Amino acid sequence: MRAIVNISLKQGVLDPQGQAIQNSLSNLGFNNCNNVRTGKQIILDFQDNDEEQVFKETEKMCETLLVNTVIENYDIEIIKEI
Amino acid sequence: MRAIVNISLKQGVLDPQGQAIQNSLSNLGFNNCNNVRTGKQIILDFQDNDEEQVFKETEKMCETLLVNTVIENYDIEIIKEI
Amino acid sequence: MTVSNNKLYEDNKFEYMVQQESNLESALEMGLTKEEYNLICTKIKKIPNKTELGIFSAMFSEHCSYKSSKKWLKTMPTEASHVIQGPGENAGVIDIGDGLAAIFKIESHNHPSFIEPYQGSATGVGGILRDVFTMGARPIALLNALRFGSASKPLTKHLLSGVVKGIGGYGNCIGIPTVGGETNFDKSYDGNILVNAMAVGLADKDKIFYSAATGANNPVIYVGAKTGRDGIHGATMASAEFTDSSSEKRPTVQVGDPFTGKLLLEACLELMNTDAVLSIQDMGAAGLTSSSVEMASKGSLGMFLDLDLVPTREEQMTSYEIMLSESQERMLMILKPGSENKAKLIFDKWDLDFAVIGKVTDTGRLVLNKNGFEACNIPINPLVEDAPEYDRPYEIINNKKIIDLNKIVINKTINEILVKVFKNPNMASKKWIWEQYDCSVMGDTILSSGQSDAAIVKIHGTENHNSLGKGLAMTTDCTPRYVKANPFEGGMQAVCEAARNIAASGAKPLAITNNLNFGNPEKKHIMGEIVGAIKGISKAASYLNTPIVSGNVSLYNETNGNGILPTPVIGMVGIINKVENCLGVNSEEGNTLLVLGQSEEFVEGWISSSIYQEIINNEFDGAPPPINLENEKEIIDIILKLNEEKLITAAHDISDGGLLPTICEMLFKNNLGIDLNLPDLLSKKDSKDILLHSWCFGEDQGRVIVATKNLNKVKLLLKKYNIKFFILGEVNSSSNLNIKNVTTISINDIKNLYENTLTSIMC
Amino acid sequence: MRSGVAIFPGSNCDRDIVVAIKKITPKAPLKLWHKDTEFPNLDLIVIPGGFSFGDYLRCGALAARSPIIRNIKNHVSRGGSLLGICNGFQILIETGILPGSLIRNKNLLFTCKETILEIQNTIKSPFTEGFQIGEQIKIPVAHNEGNYFAPKPLLDELNNEGRIAFKYVKGSDFDNKVAYNPNGSSNDIAGILSPNGKVLGMMPHPERAINSLHGGTDGLRFLTKCIEHIVG
């Protein structure tokens, strides 16, 4: 079973990387995009096959290590069949 | 309209960060997870509302800048209502 | 001024709200006291609206107003013939000859780094760099003084690794070498780490920029990054004691962007090369508020700003938010009228925002427009001059206890103690830290972390046919346990150790920046630590003619009532005329080591408050080693003299841990050994004799070990100047430190501990 | 010799390489701004270290899409020499001028240390012509993403064609200041060459080893020989 953690910056937190990408895109002639934000993904594979169990464990991992909850938000997606 | 680009490392490409996360997780007592990989997300907001158009443009952005296709894979998700 | 206008309400509900009258409750929420609120109402002759009150609250915060420390800061020695600008500007400026000035300052980012170690420390570096380049200097070096809780705690590891990554993340990216610093661990910092960053820059002496506004009607310009809702009320947060609930304040964390910082640095220096800039001020704590108020106040003028013209990153920001945002990488400038276009071209080139947002006025008032309405109209004077200044009650508590050597139960051999010393992360090498810092970018680093008692950076372009050039030496120092035991002596000690470190690198000490990190000043004994330390620093600084030219105060470093060890960090800068004459700590085979400042007769070392005492008793106790300023000055002068005559090849001051660890550190690099001489009085002692131990590990001040190939000439000179000294022995290739009839210590074994203690904690 | 240094807004070793080149030849390098679309023909272009565009997205990625790159590619196809140091190497990889990728250091830490490099390439290259195969030089590194990664076939190709310019080695005067393969690079690779030998990408910074007081002078020796052989 796989858990995908999507991590994004909280609303209002500066995203210098997103800004730099946006600048670069517009220099390359992509002008239709008016906002770029960046995020991270962490993909965890489990032996366990109990969805609830995996979700709970991943949540705990997020809170203790994976996510900087001061400036980041996250959501967890569970994929049963890899 | 929003396009989300999920970028992951190709199979076989070394992911030192994923490895380090896996180590830390197991040091913290999370032992059920047998593989960790990291990826990136880029979230692009468009004024345009033509799904096909936005998809195509995003694809082009990926090929020209956002993704290093030598080592990375990507997929694009379109979200109509933000 | 209340705006009860429907249109405003419809356009922007939040702006309408902040333009409503405040009340006592809102004042208390913003961290003001009832007395302060009443004072504000009286001084401005009206009830302030919330934006106006927010501006007052920021300006009256401890962080901006220095209300608890001002009275005492004024007593510090700040003048000397080489001082161009003392405290009061963005950074201190000293004359270093050849038409050049060194500009430097240290600043704390303690609270933000505890909440978010990476961003907190990164923005700390960014902030201190802006302070230096605002004055027209190109920054040439960074240092940092760090304090963390117990090294064994997982939280400490997390904080340390985040802080180091953040400091490196900013400094490495912007391309300024981080060349030195200090790192301590003590449980008193468990809930309040200290992250102090120091920046040193160079400018032409006649091209220094100041912040005082000039000329009514001159344009006020905003440059740099856009304003977001970052760190609103950061200045108030930095002034409030931590409680467990402060995690709620978290979204106010600011994010540093070293890339934009680099653009701003280059753009500002480029613009300063033209004649367009009349005055300039970076937006640091309390952002646009403190920058605009300080510029206007220093020029005895007023300022009008149209906040609708401020480049913002987020929608619907209110006047309150724009004025109090602490978004990074921004500057406020006053330009010569007519030069706006020329200036804008430069900022365009560097892809930075440039906006004319207002003008200087002669009204003495700060007037702000938002959405077409007056969001603020208050006199500037009360914001600065009437900021409260407290004469807080204080009590200086000294630990006078002198540990009776005869009562010490020796439970360890000299070898075991040495092992304990270097297993102590405070004494072990900090290479795990400094290897993450780019120490050699800019190509002028001569000595950096781990090579010498002070770092040396060459002054770019001063090389000529008979010298590789002039250099600046720099260091940060403080021994908090001494300050705790006796604030006055501890304050003096910090200055003396810094000066000794500068001298031991071959440079002449010149001037000081300082970072006063303490607990809650409303407590009498903490206020006593502040007062005592300032008095000690002042006395030593004026004796050594190293005036204080800049600094920073960080108070309320307490969590749930537990204060930190008093930590007045001294950052010192010195000059060396020929960098090729610099001195490192590493000795070479065949060198003779001598300790200066200590004679053959000296055997009873100062054990109170020492590392040795801690190892024996598990806790620090006793009075700190006393400082004798005359001796300190003598030692500094003689080292410089010996070096000038090219008689010594290495020098290392004796500080924490005492003589024996200092000798070891001089042998490590080249895996050398020494047959150590003992004074006659000790030669017959057995290996568990307390005098022998106190000789090895006592922390008496005013001592430096030097290495020479010219023992006879050195002796002659020392005798001529009447300097006490003792010959420790000749350095050999044995890799053993041998004390005859006492013990043999393997330098390799000890070195392994020294090098790997911190790494093994962190990995 | 006519040389130029390509400067991006976040370059930070541009001044250092200019100082180094000026120590060797009297003619100061031309400063080329990333927005420049025209400049004269040059013998050597150096892309210096730094954080070109903050190293956001991927190191060198944004720089590799700057206007100046087309001219740099023209320079290469004219047979000009091109040296990418640190971030410059990352940019060369992102432009596709050199193959492979540079990923995060294995220990995930920025690492500033001296390293010992051994000259390895067998193809002719002006950058190493002045050295014997197996010669060692001491040059510092300072980077976060210098871990050279390539699929096995590419590694074999580089190896078989003799295009690995330098490897990190333990060296003879190895001490605690010196790091062996500080970033985890495959096959200890520290620098690689283009098929014609005229483009070199390297992580270590030769321009930081030009002073006997700090970092030694092997970098100066290396750059001197490069310039001698580029001029011919």
Ligand SMILES: Nc1ncnc2c1ncn2[C@@H]1O[C@H](COP(=O)(O)OP(=O)(O)O)[C@@H](O)[C@H]1O
């Ligand atoms: N945080 C740090 N950043 C950079 N260098 C550091 C840091 N902490 C310690 N160092 C370096 O470690 C060495 C030893 O520091 P310290 O024990 O404080 O020396 P001293 O006792 O001689 O003042 C110095 O070269 C110092 O610059």
Ligand SMILES: [Mg+2]
């Ligand atoms: Mg120290």
